[in-house]
Amino acid sequence: MRTALEPVVTPVAMGRIDRRAIDSGIVGYRLMLMAGAAIAASVLRHYGDAAGVDVLCGPGNNGGDGYVAAKMLQTSGMCAACYSLGDPVKLAGDAACARDDWGDEILSLEDYVPTDGRVVIDALFGAGLQRDVEGVAVRVIEAVNAFDIPVIAADLPSGLSGESGRVRGTALRASRTVTFAAPKPGHFLLPGRDLCGVLEIADIGIPSRCIEAETEGLWLNRPPLWRDALPRLAANSHKYTRGHLGVFSGGYRQTGAARLAAIAGLRVGAGLVTVLSPASANAANAAHLTTIMLRTIDGGADLDGLLEDMRFNSFVLGPGFGVGEKARDFAERILGAGRALVLDADGITSFAGYHDQLAEAAAKQDAILFITPHQGEFARLFPQIASNASRSKVEQARSAARETEAIVVYKGADTVVADPSGRAAICDNAPPWLATAGSGDTLAGLLGGLAAQGMPGFEAACAAAWLHGEAANRAGARLIAEDLANNLPAFSEFQEY
Ligand SMILES: NC(=O)C1=CN([C@@H]2O[C@H](COP(=O)(O)OP(=O)(O)OC[C@H]3O[C@@H](n4cnc5c(N)ncnc54)[C@H](OP(=O)(O)O)[C@@H]3O)[C@@H](O)[C@H]2O)[C@@H](O)CC1
Numbered sequence: 001m002r003t004a005l006e007p008v009v010t011p012v013a014m015g016r017i018d019r020r021a022i023d024s025g026i027v028g029y030r031l032m033l034m035a036g037a038a039i040a041a042s043v044l045r046h047y048g049d050a051a052g053v054d055v056l057c058g059p060g061n062n063g064g065d066g067y068v069a070a071k072m073l074q075t076s077g078m079c080a081a082c083y084s085l086g087d088p089v090k091l092a093g094d095a096a097c098a099r100d101d102w103g104d105e106i107l108s109l110e111d112y113v114p115t116d117g118r119v120v121i122d123a124l125f126g127a128g129l130q131r132d133v134e135g136v137a138v139r140v141i142e143a144v145n146a147f148d149i150p151v152i153a154a155d156l157p158s159g160l161s162g163e164s165g166r167v168r169g170t171a172l173r174a175s176r177t178v179t180f181a182a183p184k185p186g187h188f189l190l191p192g193r194d195l196c197g198v199l200e201i202a203d204i205g206i207p208s209r210c211i212e213a214e215t216e217g218l219w220l221n222r223p224p225l226w227r228d229a230l231p232r233l234a235a236n237s238h239k240y241t242r243g244h245l246g247v248f249s250g251g252y253r254q255t256g257a258a259r260l261a262a263i264a265g266l267r268v269g270a271g272l273v274t275v276l277s278p279a280s281a282n283a284a285n286a287a288h289l290t291t292i293m294l295r296t297i298d299g300g301a302d303l304d305g306l307l308e309d310m311r312f313n314s315f316v317l318g319p320g321f322g323v324g325e326k327a328r329d330f331a332e333r334i335l336g337a338g339r340a341l342v343l344d345a346d347g348i349t350s351f352a353g354y355h356d357q358l359a360e361a362a363a364k365q366d367a368i369l370f371i372t373p374h375q376g377e378f379a380r381l382f383p384q385i386a387s388n389a390s391r392s393k394v395e396q397a398r399s400a401a402r403e404t405e406a407i408v409v410y411k412g413a414d415t416v417v418a419d420p421s422g423r424a425a426i427c428d429n430a431p432p433w434l435a436t437a438g439s440g441d442t443l444a445g446l447l448g449g450l451a452a453q454g455m456p457g458f459e460a461a462c463a464a465a466w467l468h469g470e471a472a473n474r475a476g477a478r479l480i481a482e483d484l485a486n487n488l489p490a491f492s493e494f495q496e497y
């Protein structure tokens with residue numbers, strides 16, 4: 001069974017999706033009934049033997065979901081109590097219908113105290129959170145977090161921005177989050193992912209055509225997004241049809257990073273991989289290389305000579321390379337010769353303050369530039385984008401991709417890939433133990449190896465990030481970077497996902 005692409009939609013786009021569904025004849029309150037039912041079902045499934053449920057209801061439609069869930073749980077025989085933030089008489093529209101259908105006592109949120117054995121439904125704020133949480137809501141959120149009782153969040157843990165995954169003042173820490181129709185960026189971007197607990201995506205009867213009409217080129221990074229673009233071996237494939245990856249080594253004492261990248265590039269399928277080493281580091285590299293070849297590249301003239309061989313079609317520059325003019329010069333020569341370049345680590349830092357020069361080089365015909373910054377490198381290369389904290393990691397990566405004509409792999413436990421056209425994907429499969437020395441070098445090699453095989457840029461970057469996480473999961477918690485390449489899955493395993 002081949003599963004479909006998984007779109008991720010912003011809260012604003014979700015509002016448009018709701019309106020499309022309602023305009024097509026679906027009754028708005030019906031959506032709220034379905035949303036409340038999904039929350040109630042989750043409570044019964046996971047906490048059915050709790051002593052009771054306390055439903056914390058906000059002043060908007062998120063609160064409405066809470067009243068619906070409370071009614072359904074009460075009808076199922078569970079003891080339910082509703083607490084309102086503000087005067088429930090002021091509720092309007094569907095939320096007012098839900099309050100009336102609840103029809104039982106509504107207590108003030110001021111009077112709520114967490115109670116052992118009971119479950120909390122968090123229906124204070126969802127997609128409509130526009131500003132920092134304040135007042136009694138802060139006190140209650142902090143009390144619930146401190147009490148450590150099960151919390152089921154309606155749509156989003158209250159206080160979490162569905163757009164950016166950031167906390168607005170304070171936020172509840174949920175055990176489970178039930179969202180509706182499609183996940184939001186805040187469910188995957190950190191710290192949001194940690195605050196959501198287990199994420200459930202409930203079908204509330206919104207037709208998929210309404211979701212598809214409003215998706216804005218953002219997906220969860222999963223194999224359906226790129227598996228059809230993976231390199232495929234044909235009976236007549238030979239090593240040169242599988243591409244030739246060149247990985248630049250640093251000096252005598254900085255050679256390991258390049259070898260990690262080179263091994264990953266070979267393991268992911270590049271036909272040939274050559275470590276491009278300064279003469280001073282040849283002995284160190286030669287002592288450790290077998291299948292991977294070695295060639296001396298000291299200066300620009302050596303590199304120009306190598307670039308005359310069109311079979312060298314992809315390069316990794318940066319791991320252990322050193323920061324400075326030489327890295328900039330090499331990157332510009334490679335892009336100028338119309339090759340794929342993965343600019344990583346020192347390669348990225350070398351362009352801090354020279355960002356326009358990089359964009360100019362990336363615009364050269366046939367050049368494909370990948371930039372793979374972690375947070376610190378991103379801030380060095382794109383200080384203005386990074387300092388705009390109101391924009392999500394997705395939006396920041398998109399801006400960086402547009403500005404540099406590059407495919408940006410903005411790394412972290414929530415790696416975001418973005419391309420200049422605005423397509424973007426969020427990765428959620430990286431285990432915490434992937435944060436280890438040499439992990440980034442391996443990712444750069446995977447990407448260089450896929451690019452060498454001619455995989456289109458956006459898909460190659462998404463595949464590299466996902467494979468990197470998958471290999472780490474397979475290797476387990478004692479992972480060191482050397483293990484990653486040996487734990488890559490065969491492509492055939494998920495081509496039929
Ligand atoms: N649309 C649909 O069809 C469906 C929608 N569904 C549900 O609706 C939810 C979205 O509902 P929503 O748009 O009413 O927003 P919601 O999250 O309830 O918050 C808005 C209220 O909170 C207030 N408020 C905001 N920030 C605040 C703060 N910091 N501190 C204090 N107050 C603050 C804000 O006040 P205002 O800013 O207007 O003064 C307003 O009163 C969505 O997440 C999902 O659960 C489902 O039923 C499925 C069908």
Ligand SMILES: [K+]
Nearest residue numbers: 122125154156
């Ligand atoms: K909520």
